[in-house]
Amino acid sequence: MxxxxxxxxxxxxxxxxxxxxxxxxxxxxxxxxxxxxxxxxxxxxxxxxxxxxxxxxxxxxxxxKKRNEAMSEVAEYTPDKTYWIGQKIHHPDFDEVGEIVKKEETSGKNQMIIVEFENQGTKKLVEGFNVSA
Ligand SMILES: [Zn+2]
Structure with a gap:
């Protein structure tokens, strides 16, 4: 198969x-x-x-190796970091852990992660955002 x-x-x-x-x-x-x-x-x-x-x-x-390490722990969400599909993140504002199910690119060339939270539902969050730009 x-x-x-x-x-x-x-x-x-x-x-x-x-x-x-x-x-x-x-x-x-x-x-x-x-x-x-x-x-x-x-x-x-x-x-x-x-x-x-x-x-x-x-x-x-x-x-x-980096991916396996990321998968084994819950990362604190900040917009400047990048994430893996399947990775779990903790969102400080929602105070909830969600799982990244998808990635997207906006028309403005921003990288987005689609995260499923149990209480908050599905959220689109920015990743890899260049804070110094
Ligand atoms: Zn070759």
Whole structure:
């Protein structure tokens, strides 16, 4: 059964040692790895399934580590930080913890996170806002 609906990913090829377009060749659900072939050097490498994002981006190992750390704790929400989909945040004004379900970009090029709070409902919040600008 194909778990990923996309065939192409963007990630670092270990041989080229730079970001490449990668083609999904296969996956082993039991082991939790996928095989991605570099579109440039045509070598196939295995990647941990958890490194693949639905957006098609393949996380580097240090990004994955940061993501796992972020997922394991509730972050205090401030507009200047950036967040992961699935991450839990505490909003100081609502005094409530919500889960980030989506990301969007506004027409004004602001990054937004869509957060589901149990009492407050679904809220759109700014992320990655440059406070010094
Ligand atoms: Zn390559």
């Amino acid at each position: 194909q778990k990923f609906r996309r065939k192409y990913f963007n990630g670092r090829c270990p041989k080229c040692n730079r970001p490449r377009k990668l083609t999904l060749i296969g996956e082993d659900e039991d082991v939790g790895v996928v095989w991605l072939r570099c579109n440039k050097c045509l070598e196939t490498h295995s990647y941990a399934v958890e490194r693949l994002r639905k957006t098609g981006r393949v996380l580097t190992k240090s990004e994955l």
